[in-house]
Amino acid sequence: MNDSLRLVCEAVDTLDIDGIRDLVQRCLEEGHTPEEIIEHGIGKGLDLVGKKFEAGEYFLADLVMAGEVVKEVMPVLKERMNPVDAPRRQKVILATVEGDIHEIGKNIVGIILSANGYEVVDLGVDVSAGRILQAVKETGAGIVGLSVLLSTMVGGIRTVVEEAKAHGIRDRIKIVIGGACTSRALCEEMGADAYGENAMDALRIVNGFSENA
Amino acid sequence: MREYTVTLVPSGRSRPFPEGTILSDALVDMGVPLRTPCGGRGLCRRCRVRLGDDASTEVLACRSVVDRDVRVMVAGASTWEVSPFPGLTRGRRLGAAVDLGTTTVKVALVDVDRGRFHTVASFLNPQRRFGHDVVSRIAAAADLRARDRMTGLIRSALRVCLEKALLASRIDGTTIETVVLSGNTTMLSLFFGLDVSPLGRYPYAAATRDFPGVAPGEVGLDGIVGGEVKGLPVFSAFLGADLVGALTLFGRTSLEGWTLFADLGTNGELFLAAPSGEVFAASCAMGPALEGMNISCGMSADDGAITRIRSTPAGLAFDMMGTGEPAGITGTALVDLIAVLLDARVIRPDGRLDLDGGRGGLPEGLTAAPEGDMKAVGLWGGLRLTQMDIRNVQLAKAAMHAASRLLMDAAGVAPADVRRVVLAGALGEKMDLEGFMRLGFLPPFGGATFEVAGNTSLEAALTACIDPGFAAQAAQARQRVREVVLSEQEAFQDVFISSLDFPGG
Numbered sequence: 001m002n003d004s005l006r007l008v009c010e011a012v013d014t015l016d017i018d019g020i021r022d023l024v025q026r027c028l029e030e031g032h033t034p035e036e037i038i039e040h041g042i043g044k045g046l047d048l049v050g051k052k053f054e055a056g057e058y059f060l061a062d063l064v065m066a067g068e069v070v071k072e073v074m075p076v077l078k079e080r081m082n083p084v085d086a087p088r089r090q091k092v093i094l095a096t097v098e099g100d101i102h103e104i105g106k107n108i109v110g111i112i113l114s115a116n117g118y119e120v121v122d123l124g125v126d127v128s129a130g131r132i133l134q135a136v137k138e139t140g141a142g143i144v145g146l147s148v149l150l151s152t153m154v155g156g157i158r159t160v161v162e163e164a165k166a167h168g169i170r171d172r173i174k175i176v177i178g179g180a181c182t183s184r185a186l187c188e189e190m191g192a193d194a195y196g197e198n199a200m201d202a203l204r205i206v207n208g209f210s211e212n213a
Numbered sequence: 214m215r216e217y218t219v220t221l222v223p224s225g226r227s228r229p230f231p232e233g234t235i236l237s238d239a240l241v242d243m244g245v246p247l248r249t250p251c252g253g254r255g256l257c258r259r260c261r262v263r264l265g266d267d268a269s270t271e272v273l274a275c276r277s278v279v280d281r282d283v284r285v286m287v288a289g290a291s292t293w294e295v296s297p298f299p300g301l302t303r304g305r306r307l308g309a310a311v312d313l314g315t316t317t318v319k320v321a322l323v324d325v326d327r328g329r330f331h332t333v334a335s336f337l338n339p340q341r342r343f344g345h346d347v348v349s350r351i352a353a354a355a356d357l358r359a360r361d362r363m364t365g366l367i368r369s370a371l372r373v374c375l376e377k378a379l380l381a382s383r384i385d386g387t388t389i390e391t392v393v394l395s396g397n398t399t400m401l402s403l404f405f406g407l408d409v410s411p412l413g414r415y416p417y418a419a420a421t422r423d424f425p426g427v428a429p430g431e432v433g434l435d436g437i438v439g440g441e442v443k444g445l446p447v448f449s450a451f452l453g454a455d456l457v458g459a460l461t462l463f464g465r466t467s468l469e470g471w472t473l474f475a476d477l478g479t480n481g482e483l484f485l486a487a488p489s490g491e492v493f494a495a496s497c498a499m500g501p502a503l504e505g506m507n508i509s510c511g512m513s514a515d516d517g518a519i520t521r522i523r524s525t526p527a528g529l530a531f532d533m534m535g536t537g538e539p540a541g542i543t544g545t546a547l548v549d550l551i552a553v554l555l556d557a558r559v560i561r562p563d564g565r566l567d568l569d570g571g572r573g574g575l576p577e578g579l580t581a582a583p584e585g586d587m588k589a590v591g592l593w594g595g596l597r598l599t600q601m602d603i604r605n606v607q608l609a610k611a612a613m614h615a616a617s618r619l620l621m622d623a624a625g626v627a628p629a630d631v632r633r634v635v636l637a638g639a640l641g642e643k644m645d646l647e648g649f650m651r652l653g654f655l656p657p658f659g660g661a662t663f664e665v666a667g668n669t670s671l672e673a674a675l676t677a678c679i680d681p682g683f684a685a686q687a688a689q690a691r692q693r694v695r696e697v698v699l700s701e702q703e704a705f706q707d708v709f710i711s712s713l714d715f716p717g718g
């Protein structure tokens with residue numbers, strides 16, 4: 001890989017918020033497109049961050065920091081992006097289900113998805129199925145991410161699934177679930193489409209869905 | 214589903230169980246007080262039993278399932294023991310005090326007239342298989358049959374415990390006059406057979422806040438208890454009788470200056486009491502790390518457990534229960550170990566294991582022992598402390614640290630205004646204060662004095678056995694409480710994340 005791109009990747013990986021701007025600038029000067037920088041520099045860096053997080057080496061504050069590092073350069077990159085070339089990535093709705101107010105996990109998923117170019121519509125916590133479906137209709141988002149940490153609130157996933165059917169839009173959206181009390185088995189039981197174990201997994205899943213969309 | 218019969222040898226008692234039932238669960242259901250100190254993770258090997266008439270095969274009960282009819286030799290199995298109450302004679306008025314913890318249950322007998330008591334047993338809550346924290350149990354209780362099972366399990370464990378305690382104290386056949394239970398709202402509600410679903414749903418209302426005496430027959434204690442069985446009052450869904458009980462105990466002594474009380478447990482509870490009598494209280498979800506349950510090498514204080522770890526000039530030394538190879542470490546030893554590793558800079562303040570450079574490096578006797586991609590420190594007897602274990606301790610400590618900071622904010626006091634800090638909880642008893650503060654479970658308080666109060670939940674139940682007015686005083690003390698609901702605090706996320714780091718060396 002090209003040296004400058006590798007340095008951007010390294011800066012994300014080492015959470016170098018002070019160095020990243022200049023490194024991105026250098027890539028642009030060398031003629032790299034914003035898309036190249038996002039994919040081969042920032043994206044690769046976030047992968048490494050994710051691996052470290054999965055091994056426990058990085059922790060929550062590091063993930064938040066990684067989000068900040070990426071936010072530092074996103075405006076410059078967006079500005080330079082040719083609207084036609086800009087990857088037409090999907091809008092993703094995120095919400096913590098009704099009755100549950102845990103938000104840290106969801107926010108981190110949001111940071112990672114937006115850092116990777118998705119337009120995240122974060123509805124917050126304790127969100128009713130009704131509000132989620134209304135947002136789907138208003139934004140035209142194709143992916144809904146639901147976060148649940150309380151085992152007593154998992155029923156909220158099924159409510160969203162059922163309401164989507166009732167509104168006749170179930171087949172237009174992919175429902176991804178995550179959070180400490182969720183699992184692959186729960187995903188099947190509730191009739192959702194995918195389960196993500198952590199923020200990096202969330203990104204892989206959403207990437208998969210948007211490629212196939 | 215198919216069912217198979219489990220038969221106990223030599224008694225011949227038998228009972229059918231659905232295929233796939235974990236053998237240790239089946240034995241506990243049948244009233245065998247089998248010990249499972251590592252929580253059934255196959256780590257401690259204390260749950261060994263022999264199968265077959267000739268007792269020829271030995272298995273770990275926690276790792277075996279009922280997939281055929283089995284005969285289990287329980288005679289030689291390791292069951293939790295009760296400790297006899299010394300010097301107790303027949304004819305005394307007896308009470309029993311119970312601290313009904315989510316993870317650990319403690320039971321004491323009380324010689325009511327002499328005001329003496331003795332802790333007779335401590336065992337893992339047999340409801341644990343329905344979930345490790347209160348919320349999972351509330352979720353499990355949505356299935357009424359599961360709820361009945363949880364209620365039945367704890368009642369029969371208590372019955373077995375009391376019977377054994379009387380027998381061991383050589384006063385079997387005596388009846389206990391009153392039983393007083395303390396513990397969190399969910400545990401008490403499940404014991405008394407109440408609906409717990411409102412506790413798990415917004416707005417988390419406790420339908421019942423008082424548990425006045427019921428006849429022993431209503432809770433499966435007939436014959437052994439003569440009078441009544443009652444619970445201490447609770448404040449709300451997450452502020453239980455343990456917190457209200459402690460507040461009542463402290464209400465009996467005068468408070469000078471602000472006092473912060475912290476009860477460590479799977480569900481941590483704190484209160485901050487003003488000299489004026491006002492009380493701010495909060496609960497925080499710490500998880501079971503300090504009870505050794507989401508720690509890869511964790512176990513409860515039992516044979517084979519390392520209970521303390523110290524740094525000596527000759528390297529690290531540890532105290533262990535029983536003999537042989539260590540089988541796991543308890544929450545207190547875990548705190549010791551992390552403190553030592555922080556001082557040796559093997560753990561950085563942000564919680565990362567630094568095994569490559571680290572000034573001074575690993576203390577004598579420890580090794581770097583990675584587990585796949587994950588860094589880990591090799592301890593003794595094949596045990597290790599992984600990076601994830603450290604992360605789980607950080608989550609627990611951040612929950613308590615953040616809760617105490619938000620409680621002080623709500624009350625408008627600074628750490629320097631706090632004069633007295635009291636640590637309690639089943640773990641509080643043996644917890645090393647220095648290690649506890651070294652890990653930053655609480656922020657530093659410039660001028661405060663520290664006390665380790667031990668198990669105030671059990672103490673409150675004990676006091677209520679002796680003093681019939683205690684429950685009423687508790688109901689009264691409860692009126693001074695103002696709950697600070699952390700989930701409603703906007704600052705929570707930032708405070709929580711910034712509480713994750715260990716204090717710098």
Ligand code: B12
Pocket residue numbers: 060099100101102103104105106108109144145146147148149150151152176177178179180181195196197198199200201202346347348349451479480496497498499500501608612699700701705706709
């Ligand atoms: C912080 C915290 C709180 C804070 C929340 C603050 C906030 N603003 O979010 C406060 C104090 C408010 C709180 C309150 C409660 N909590 Co709480 N809390 C926690 C704690 C310690 C950490 C949660 C966290 O943020 N983790 C860090 C994040 C990054 O991890 P995460 O959420 O799992 O998210 C990751 C993945 O799961 C995934 N992910 C998350 N969402 C999504 C979504 C999608 C679409 C995808 C793909 C992936 C994904 O990616 C994330 C990043 O990798 C946990 C303990 C734990 N070990 O989880 C308890 C815990 C979740 N809480 C618990 C409880 C019981 C409660 C309370 C009911 C009671 C109480 N006494 O505090 C209340 C309930 C409030 C409510 N109505 O929801 C229990 C739940 C038990 C259960 N079986 O359900 C836990 C597990 C603790 C325990 N063991 O007792 N809590």
Ligand code: FES
Pocket residue numbers: 248249250251252253254255256257258259260261273274275276
């Ligand atoms: S309980 Fe079976 S090995 Fe520990």
